[in-house]
Amino acid sequence: MTMNLFRKLRHGLAKTRDSVVGSIREAVGSGRLDDAVIEELEEILITADLGVDTSLALCERIRARASREALAGDDVLRALREELSALIETPATENASPPADPERVEGPYVTFVIGVNGTGKTTSIGKLAYRYAQAGHNTLIIAADTFRSAAVEQVAIWAQRADVDIVRGATGADPASVVYDGLRAALARGSERVLVDTAGRLHTKTNLMAELEKIDRVAKKVIADAPHEVLLMLDGTTGQNGLSQARRFSESIGVSALMVTKLDGTAKGGVLVPIRRELGIPVRWIGVGEAIDDLVPFEPALVVDAVFGDDETLRLRESIAEE
Amino acid sequence: MFGELQEKLDGFFSKIKSRGKLTEDDVRAALREVRRILLEADVNFRVARSFLNRVEERAVGREVTKSVTPGQQVIKILHDELVGLLGGSFRPLKRSKQTPTVLMMVGLQGSGKTTTGGKLGRYLAKRGMRPMLAACDLQRPAAVDQLERVGEQADLPVFAVRGGEPVMVAEQAAEHARAHGYDTLIVDTAGRLHIDEPLMEELNRIRERIRPAEILFVADSMTGQDAVNSAQAFTERLGISGVVLTKLDGDARGGAALSVREVSGVPIRFAGVGEKLDEFEEFHPGRMADRILGMGDVVSFVEKAQEAVDAGDALKLAKKLKEQQFDLEDFLAQLHQLKKMGPLEGLMKMIPGANKAMQGMEIQEDELKRTEAIILSMTPEERRKPNIIRGSRRKRIAAGSGTRVQDVNRLLNQYQQMKKMMKQMGGRKMKGMPGGMPKGMPFPPS
Ligand SMILES: Nc1nc2c(ncn2[C@@H]2O[C@H](COP(=O)(O)OP(=O)(O)OP(=O)(O)O)[C@@H](O)[C@H]2O)c(=O)[nH]1
Ligand SMILES: Nc1nc2c(ncn2[C@@H]2O[C@H](COP(=O)(O)OP(=O)(O)OP(=O)(O)O)[C@@H](O)[C@H]2O)c(=O)[nH]1
Ligand SMILES: [Mg+2]
Ligand SMILES: [Mg+2]
Numbered sequence: 001m002t003m004n005l006f007r008k009l010r011h012g013l014a015k016t017r018d019s020v021v022g023s024i025r026e027a028v029g030s031g032r033l034d035d036a037v038i039e040e041l042e043e044i045l046i047t048a049d050l051g052v053d054t055s056l057a058l059c060e061r062i063r064a065r066a067s068r069e070a071l072a073g074d075d076v077l078r079a080l081r082e083e084l085s086a087l088i089e090t091p092a093t094e095n096a097s098p099p100a101d102p103e104r105v106e107g108p109y110v111t112f113v114i115g116v117n118g119t120g121k122t123t124s125i126g127k128l129a130y131r132y133a134q135a136g137h138n139t140l141i142i143a144a145d146t147f148r149s150a151a152v153e154q155v156a157i158w159a160q161r162a163d164v165d166i167v168r169g170a171t172g173a174d175p176a177s178v179v180y181d182g183l184r185a186a187l188a189r190g191s192e193r194v195l196v197d198t199a200g201r202l203h204t205k206t207n208l209m210a211e212l213e214k215i216d217r218v219a220k221k222v223i224a225d226a227p228h229e230v231l232l233m234l235d236g237t238t239g240q241n242g243l244s245q246a247r248r249f250s251e252s253i254g255v256s257a258l259m260v261t262k263l264d265g266t267a268k269g270g271v272l273v274p275i276r277r278e279l280g281i282p283v284r285w286i287g288v289g290e291a292i293d294d295l296v297p298f299e300p301a302l303v304v305d306a307v308f309g310d311d312e313t314l315r316l317r318e319s320i321a322e323e
Numbered sequence: 324m325f326g327e328l329q330e331k332l333d334g335f336f337s338k339i340k341s342r343g344k345l346t347e348d349d350v351r352a353a354l355r356e357v358r359r360i361l362l363e364a365d366v367n368f369r370v371a372r373s374f375l376n377r378v379e380e381r382a383v384g385r386e387v388t389k390s391v392t393p394g395q396q397v398i399k400i401l402h403d404e405l406v407g408l409l410g411g412s413f414r415p416l417k418r419s420k421q422t423p424t425v426l427m428m429v430g431l432q433g434s435g436k437t438t439t440g441g442k443l444g445r446y447l448a449k450r451g452m453r454p455m456l457a458a459c460d461l462q463r464p465a466a467v468d469q470l471e472r473v474g475e476q477a478d479l480p481v482f483a484v485r486g487g488e489p490v491m492v493a494e495q496a497a498e499h500a501r502a503h504g505y506d507t508l509i510v511d512t513a514g515r516l517h518i519d520e521p522l523m524e525e526l527n528r529i530r531e532r533i534r535p536a537e538i539l540f541v542a543d544s545m546t547g548q549d550a551v552n553s554a555q556a557f558t559e560r561l562g563i564s565g566v567v568l569t570k571l572d573g574d575a576r577g578g579a580a581l582s583v584r585e586v587s588g589v590p591i592r593f594a595g596v597g598e599k600l601d602e603f604e605e606f607h608p609g610r611m612a613d614r615i616l617g618m619g620d621v622v623s624f625v626e627k628a629q630e631a632v633d634a635g636d637a638l639k640l641a642k643k644l645k646e647q648q649f650d651l652e653d654f655l656a657q658l659h660q661l662k663k664m665g666p667l668e669g670l671m672k673m674i675p676g677a678n679k680a681m682q683g684m685e686i687q688e689d690e691l692k693r694t695e696a697i698i699l700s701m702t703p704e705e706r707r708k709p710n711i712i713r714g715s716r717r718k719r720i721a722a723g724s725g726t727r728v729q730d731v732n733r734l735l736n737q738y739q740q741m742k743k744m745m746k747q748m749g750g751r752k753m754k755g756m757p758g759g760m761p762k763g764m765p766f767p768p769s
Binding site for chain 1: 359362363364365367368431432433434435437462463464465466468469470471472473476516517518543545546547548549550552553570572573574575576578579598
């Protein structure tokens with residue numbers, strides 16, 4: 001994991017720093033925040049997938065601050081970092097369905113993992129299961145993707161790697177009934193953590209969203225307050241469509257938090273900023289590779305650093321490595 | 324496909340059209356709007372910039388002629404540049420002299436390589452080829468199982484060596500295909516990051532050993548700004564010959580298509596439009612540009628319709644649509660045909676103007692059944708003149724079809740909306756299109 005994260009940060013940052021940040025330093029070195037500089041700032045933000053609205057809003061704030069505080073040189077970058085962190089840390093709003101506190105849940109703590117196709121749901125379930133098992137929780141995976149070819153086999157391999165139990169449905173079986181059986185099994189076995197792998201589905205497909213809602217209803221028949229947490233898997237390379245995904249899934253069964261995967265590549269995952277800004281959904285985890293421990297609890301600074309690059313990155317990387 | 328982008332451009336064009344002559348400033352202002360549209364659609368920042376510079380140069384410069392309105396002129400230039408950027412007309416896959424012709428699927432994790440391999444195999448089998456799939460992803464858990472399952476569904480043989488090594492499996496697969504008379508070998512590879520040196524090198528070794536006729540870069544249409552980085556790396560490090568854009572059945576605006584095309588320089592060959600193996604189409608840049616520019620993908624729509632409906636019916640329907648004489652009888656007939664044509668959402672997106680008109684109008688497959696029951700409970704007269712269906716008739720129809728009056732009301736509302744939509748379509752008959760009808764238009768010019 002450390003290697004992956006290191007690689008990711010180094011790669012992502014070197015490029016950014018050399019090109020855009022470098023030219024911003026040059027441009028603002030002279031002390032004037034003109035349109036050309038603002039456009040450079042805009043480029044950094046938009047290129048990181050923050051989207052036009054959020055990027056323009058941030059630039060506006062910087063412009064306003066610049067006239068008040070007489071920003072020059074690196075101050076501009078520092079100010080932008082601050083504004084960006086503030087955005088990512090905005091408190092969750094009523095749009096997010098906050099997760100239940102595991103301490104207060106008696107019986108199995110049920111997590112649904114949902115999202116569009118190929119984002120990394122199944123892999124992340126493996127990583128989470130491993131983490132829970134390492135922490136000493138009796139963990140069960142419910143393989144409720146009965147649609148995708150060999151999805152059950154795939155998650156079964158992850159269960160084996162994480163050394164946790166699994167309840168599987170037959171290919172083509174009704175996923176809701178698999179979840180029903182799985183949750184009964186969880187109760188019977190006294191599982192503490194339950195991870196439900198669902199099929200990838202595009203948020204625009206009404207029938208598939210209805211299927212998800214049915215899974216949700218059926219789960220509640222077995223455990224009244226389930227799911228205790230719904231994680232929406234967001235592919236870190238996704239652009240502005242991420243906003244549409246987050247919106248539709250949260251309108252459907254609700255989303256407690258995002259997990260952003262594939263951040264070991266060069267994509268910055270910046271769409272999580274407008275998602276946070278417009279929908280108030282926080283990020284809980286990030287995925288930084290395909291190995292079982294390539295899972296990092298989210299820290300806003302990670303994204304800020306990925307977007308800008310800074311010496312602080314080194315500090316952060318070390319603190320993660322220690323963890 | 325590029326649903327939202329198209330809607331935004333619609334709005335922009337109506338502004339240009341309503342403003343008469345365009346000055347240089349107008350062009351700039353309009354293009355600023357287009358820039359925003361492109362960026363919101365995930366076109367890469369720099370790609371958008373160079374694209375708009377080209378459009379501006381052409382729009383403000385010598386090519387502005389007096390014979391057309393400035394609005395038409397800008398639309399034409401935007402359209403041409405977009406077609407230019409998206410590539411020429413559809414180009415079939417290359418065949419190599421020796422057998423088998425090898426097609427290699429490469430790309431980032433989860434983009435759709437394995438599924439697309441199966442789709443492509445089926446596409447080729449339907450055209451008389453004898454394709455075989457090779458399982459060279461020995462990394463992802465159960466990747467081989469997945470490909471074997473896909474092979475079963477596609478009715479295609481799969482060459483796999485469990486516990487093997489990708490380069491060797493690829494070589495053995497090629498030999499096996501040659502010995503057993505398979506003319507095409509589709510090689511599924513593991514997803515990998517473009518910055519993963521060892522894995523990129525592995526692809527190179529596979530390429531050197533089996534000399535693929537085509538290396539297809541499978542890209543997720545939801546990709547954001549980073550699409551340029553991965554496409555560029557795959558182009559430079561490996562050399563790709565084509566792109567397949569997947570997951571276009573969603574609402575992604577698909578700006579990544581433009582980015583990938585621009586940085587890789589290779590054509591986009593196919594589009595994945597669903598998880599099922601037949602949800603796969605040839606990619607037509609011209610149509611796509613028409614669609615982006617608010618023309619709707621009329622050609623694809625009609626082609627699809629013709630697969631389900633015979634040509635005569637399609638023409639009759641087209642005429643009725645145009646003349647807005649569409650009644651509930653037709654609606655019912657359409658329901659039957661639509662069922663044969665697959666998911667409604669996909670189809671509606673192909674009709675110009677339908678995106679906007681259909682907003683807030685949920686189409687659900689079970690609702691189709693209810694709708695059918697309601698229409699069947701109407702008298703023929705009612706079906707032909709839905710306006711006469713008032714209170715008591717609505718009650719009778721509801722009772723007859725086992726639905727509620729609200730359901731009947733909703734259907735009638737939908738019908739009205741649909742009629743309105745048809746009217747809009749009829750009203751904007753190709754006006755925005757410079758040079759008249761595009762080729763292949765099913766509707767005779769009026
Ligand atoms: N580089 C990288 N790859 C990842 C990460 N997470 C998942 N993947 C890869 O992404 C691909 C898809 O992952 P899956 O876990 O199958 O995704 P999914 O969401 O379950 O896919 P569907 O069930 O088909 O919708 C696999 O090749 C994974 O190895 C990550 O954090 N980094
Ligand atoms: N909606 C939709 N889903 C698609 C399409 N193409 C592929 N998928 C889905 O996307 C997910 C990933 O597809 P795969 O074929 O496993 O992707 P891959 O690139 O082989 O993944 P890795 O081998 O892990 O890198 C699966 O859930 C597929 O069903 C498409 O055109 N539309
Ligand atoms: Mg999965
Ligand atoms: Mg695959």
